[in-house]
Amino acid sequence: MQTRTRPALLLGSLAVFTLIAFCVALSVGSVALPLGQVVHALGGGGDALTRTLVLELRLPRAVTAFSVGGLLALAGALMQVLLRNPLADPYILGVSGGAAVGALLSLLFGLAGYWVSGSAFLGALISMLIVFVLAHGRGGWTPTRLLLTGIVVAFGWGAAISLLLVLSDNASLRGMLFWLMGDLSYRSGGWLALVVVIVGLAACLPFARHLNVLARGETLAEALGVAVRPFSIAIYIVASLFTAVAVTEAGAIGFVGLVIPHLLRLVSGSDHRTLLPGAVLAGGSLLMLADTLARTVVAPEQLPVGVVTAAIGVPVFLYLLNRARGPL
Amino acid sequence: MNTPLLEARALTVTIAGKTVCRNLDLRLETGACLALLGPNGVGKTTLLHTLAGLRAPAHGEILLDGRPIKSVSRRRIAQRLGLLMQQPEDSLPASVLEIALIGRHPHIDFWRWESHADVNLARRALRLAGLEGLEQRVQSQLSGGERRRLDIATILTQDSPTLLLDEPTHQLDLHYQLALLAHFRRLARDQGHGVIMSLHDVNLAVRFCAQVLLLYGQGETMLAPVTSLNAEILSRLFHTPVTAVRAPGGTVFLPG
Numbered sequence: 001m002q003t004r005t006r007p008a009l010l011l012g013s014l015a016v017f018t019l020i021a022f023c024v025a026l027s028v029g030s031v032a033l034p035l036g037q038v039v040h041a042l043g044g045g046g047d048a049l050t051r052t053l054v055l056e057l058r059l060p061r062a063v064t065a066f067s068v069g070g071l072l073a074l075a076g077a078l079m080q081v082l083l084r085n086p087l088a089d090p091y092i093l094g095v096s097g098g099a100a101v102g103a104l105l106s107l108l109f110g111l112a113g114y115w116v117s118g119s120a121f122l123g124a125l126i127s128m129l130i131v132f133v134l135a136h137g138r139g140g141w142t143p144t145r146l147l148l149t150g151i152v153v154a155f156g157w158g159a160a161i162s163l164l165l166v167l168s169d170n171a172s173l174r175g176m177l178f179w180l181m182g183d184l185s186y187r188s189g190g191w192l193a194l195v196v197v198i199v200g201l202a203a204c205l206p207f208a209r210h211l212n213v214l215a216r217g218e219t220l221a222e223a224l225g226v227a228v229r230p231f232s233i234a235i236y237i238v239a240s241l242f243t244a245v246a247v248t249e250a251g252a253i254g255f256v257g258l259v260i261p262h263l264l265r266l267v268s269g270s271d272h273r274t275l276l277p278g279a280v281l282a283g284g285s286l287l288m289l290a291d292t293l294a295r296t297v298v299a300p301e302q303l304p305v306g307v308v309t310a311a312i313g314v315p316v317f318l319y320l321l322n323r324a325r326g327p328l
Numbered sequence: 329m330n331t332p333l334l335e336a337r338a339l340t341v342t343i344a345g346k347t348v349c350r351n352l353d354l355r356l357e358t359g360a361c362l363a364l365l366g367p368n369g370v371g372k373t374t375l376l377h378t379l380a381g382l383r384a385p386a387h388g389e390i391l392l393d394g395r396p397i398k399s400v401s402r403r404r405i406a407q408r409l410g411l412l413m414q415q416p417e418d419s420l421p422a423s424v425l426e427i428a429l430i431g432r433h434p435h436i437d438f439w440r441w442e443s444h445a446d447v448n449l450a451r452r453a454l455r456l457a458g459l460e461g462l463e464q465r466v467q468s469q470l471s472g473g474e475r476r477r478l479d480i481a482t483i484l485t486q487d488s489p490t491l492l493l494d495e496p497t498h499q500l501d502l503h504y505q506l507a508l509l510a511h512f513r514r515l516a517r518d519q520g521h522g523v524i525m526s527l528h529d530v531n532l533a534v535r536f537c538a539q540v541l542l543l544y545g546q547g548e549t550m551l552a553p554v555t556s557l558n559a560e561i562l563s564r565l566f567h568t569p570v571t572a573v574r575a576p577g578g579t580v581f582l583p584g
Contacts (some may be wrong), residue, residue, distance in 0.1 A: 084418040143418075206438060212426070213433050217417025222382055224486070225406030225434035270422040273441070 007274035010267065014281040018066070021285035025062035025292045026054055030299055064190030064249055065291040065305070066284035069256050070197040071246040073283025074204065076257030077275055078239035081211045082232055083143045084218075089258035090243040093150030093236075097157025098127025099247040103179050104164040107172050116179070117248045124244030127153060132236065141229070143218070146236070182253030182306030184291050193249045200242055201280050207231075208272035215270065253306045256283050259317045266320050286312065331394040332357050333490045333522040334379060334409070339388035340547070343374045347547035351388070354541065354551065356490065358520035361513055363533035363554065365526075366543030367566055372526040373414055375543070376492045379524065380411040392490070406434035410486045412479060414494040414526075424470070425463040427478055428454050431485030446485075453484035456511060458504065472499045480508055491515070493525035497532060505529075509536045530562060530570075530581045557581075 026042075027033045031053060033041075040046045041054040075090035082088070090096070102123025106115045135141060135149040161180070168176060204211075210231060214221045222228045246253070260283040264275050290308040297303060334356040341348040348371030356362065364372050378385050381397040390397040392408055400408075410431075428450040429442055436442060442450075454460060457477035462470070470478060476499040483491065491512065497505040513536050515521040524541075527533045533540055534554055542550040542565050550561075562570040562581055573580045 080420060084420060086420065209433060209436070212422070213430055215420040215422065216427065216430055217419050219377075219382065219413060219417060220430075222402065223380060223406065223411040223413070224430065225401075225403035227402050265421065270420060270426060 007268065007271065010264075010274060011277055011281070014278055014285070018281045018285045018288075021288045021292075022062060022066070025065065025288045026058045028292050028296055029053070029058060030296075060190045061184055061291065061295075062288050063194050064184055065287040067190060067193035067197045068184070068246045068250040068253065069260075069287025070280035070284035071193065071200070071242045072253065072257035072287075073260035073279035074197065074200060074276060075239040075242040075246070076283075077261035077272070077279045078204070078211070078235050078242075079257075080261055081215045081272070082235045082239065083147050084215065085143070085147065086262065087258070088147075090239065090246070091252060091254075091257070092154070093131050093146070093240065094127045094154035094157055095124045095240050095243040096247050096252040097154045097161065098130075099124035099244060100180060100252055101157055101160045101164065102126075103251070104161060104168075104176050107176050107179065108164055108168050110172070120251075121244055121248040124240070124247055127157065128237075128240040128244065141232070178304050179251040181304035182251040182309070183302075184250050184294075184305055190249065193245055196242065196245050197280060197284075200238065201276060204238065204276055205273065208276055211235075211272040211276075212270070215272075250305070253287070253309060255306070255309045255313045256287060259313050260286065263317060263320060330357065332391075333393065334524075335391040335394075336379065337389045337391070339378070339390065340386045341371065341375055341378045342386045343371060346371065346545075348374050348378075349543065349549045350547035352549055352551075356522040356524060358489070358522055359516050360522045360539065361516050361537040362522075362524045362539045362541060363527050363537035364524060364541050364543065365530065365533060365565060367545070370543045370545050372543060373494050376411065376494050376524065376526060380409060380492050381405050382411070403434050406486070406488070408488050409490040409492065410483045410488040412483045412491070412493040412496055414498065416475065416479070419467075421466050421468060423463065424454065424459060424465050424467065424478055425450060427467055428459075428481045428485050431482040431487070434486070434488075449487065450481070450485045453481040454478075456484060457481040457508070473501060473504070476500055477504060477508075484511075489521050491521055491523045491525075493523065495528065496525050497527065497529065505532065512536070530557070533557075534579070534581070535577075 023035055023038065026038045027035055033050060033053065037046055037050055038054055041050045072090050079088040079090060079092060080086060099120040102119035103116050106119040131150050131153050135146040137145060165173065165176060210226050213224050213226050214228065214231065218228050260279050261275065264278045264282060268274055268278060286309060287305065290312055291305045294303040294305040294308045332355040336352055336354040339352040340350050364375065366372055377383050379390060381390065392400055392405060397405065429446065432442055432446040432449065436446065454463060457480050459474065459477055459481060467475065467478065480496060493512070496508065500508065509532060512523050516523050534557065537554050540552055540554050540557060544565060559570050559572040559581065569584055571582050571584060573582055
C-alpha cells in the first residue's frame, strides 16, 4: 500500500534520531567522552571513571529522559483522541496537579527521594480517581464533562500548589520550583519508566486503528463498531497512568505531551499506528536532548529541563505550524 | 419468506418525553428503498439511531438479519449496517483518504492493516462521491458539500447491506443529490441492499423510494407506498399547504 512506505520512512528516521540523541546524551557533559569510549563502557570495558560516568550517571538519566518524554507524548496523543480536542495534553485532567501537591507536601515536610516520588504517584492516582468519579455524573461520561471536570480539579490543585509554595521556607522553595518545572537530576532508576513505556506502547498499538475511528467522533465510532464507552474509559486510565509515572519520575515537564503528537500529525498525517510509536521516539529523543542541554549549558549548575523543552520546542513547533499547508 | 435485513416489531421510541413512534412494525427487505418524512424535530434522527442500535427503544424489538440487535456485537452490527449521520461531530484532523478508509474498520481484523482491496474500495467510493484527486487533502480544507460527500464516501466504503441515511442530500448540489441517490437506489436494486433515508425533499422521495414512512409527531406514523402520497397527506404532515402539480416526469409536490 502506497501510504505505508512513508510511515516506515518516518519511523526509521525517528529511530536513527533517537539513537543519535542517545549517543549525545551519553557522551556530552562535564567530561566529554568520545563515542568509542562510551560504547566500550556500555560493553563493560574501559577505565573505572568512564564506566561510572556512563553507566551510573548518564545512562540512567538518559533512560529516564527517554521514557518520560515517550510516556508524555504517548499520553498526550491518547488524551487528544479521548477528548477530540487538539489542546488536550497529559496534564489537562489534573493528574500532574495531584502529583505536584503530593510531591510538594513531602518536600515541605523535608522528606526526599522515594517519599517524594511515592507521594507524587499517590497524588496523581487520587486526582485521577476524583476526576473519573466526578465526571461520571447523571448526564453520562462525555468528553466535555470530563474536560471541564479535569480543568476545574486542575485549578483546585493549582491553588493548593500556590498555597504550599507560600507556606514553604526558603530552603525547600528552590527544590519545589525545580520539581514543578520538571527535573531529572535526582533520579536513580528510570528502568521502571522504560518498561512502562515499552509495555504501554505495545498494549496501545493493536488499538491504534480504533483510535483513528474514535478521532472521527463518538457516535461515528460507535456506528463503526467500536465499543466507545469501555474504550474511552480504558484510554483515560491508561493515559493517566502514563502521566502519573512520568510526573513521578521527573516532575511536571510541560510541552512534550501537547506538542509532539501535533508535530507528528503535521509531518506524517494522523494514522495512530504511526503516530503512537513516532510520538514515543520523538518525545523521548526531545527530552534526552533537552536534558543534555539542561545539564551542560550553565554547568555545573543545572536548568530545569522543562525550560529547555520549551526553548527547543516552541520555535520548532511554530515554524512547522506556519509552514504546514493545511490548518490543524 | 426471506429474513428481512432489518425489522422493527411493535417499536415505541421516545425521547425527552416525546413519542417518536408507537407500536411501529417495519420490515426492510433486500432491494427496498424507504423514505422517512416528517417535520423538523419529529424524531427522524432518533428513530434512525434507534434502528441502528445506538439507543434503546422504549418498547419493542429490532432485529438485524433476524437476530435481536441487542444481542449482536457492535462490530458485527457495523459489518451489516451503516449509518450516515446528519451532524458532523468534533474530530481531529485527517486526510480524505484516511477518513474514507475508516469505513473499512469493522471489516478488518484487529491485527491487520487495510489491504489493497480496502484501499481500492475507498478510492472507488471517493470517485463516486466526486472527490477523486482530493485524497490527500485535510478534511477542514473541504467545502461543506464536499465534506458531506466524504461522509457518503465513508459509508459507501463501509459497504454494509443495510443503509440508514440521515438526510443524505443535505448540503449537496442538484447534481450530487440525484447522482448519489441514484447510486443508493442501484445498490438496493442490483446488489440487494436495503435503504432507509430521511429526506426533506418530498419529490426526491417520490423519485427514488418505493415506500414512505411518515412521522406526524405524538407517535403517529404511517407506512405507505410512495404512490399513495397526495397533497392532502403532505399538507397535514408538514402543517403547510402543499399542491400536487402534473409535470412531464410525473407528479411534483410544491409548497403553497
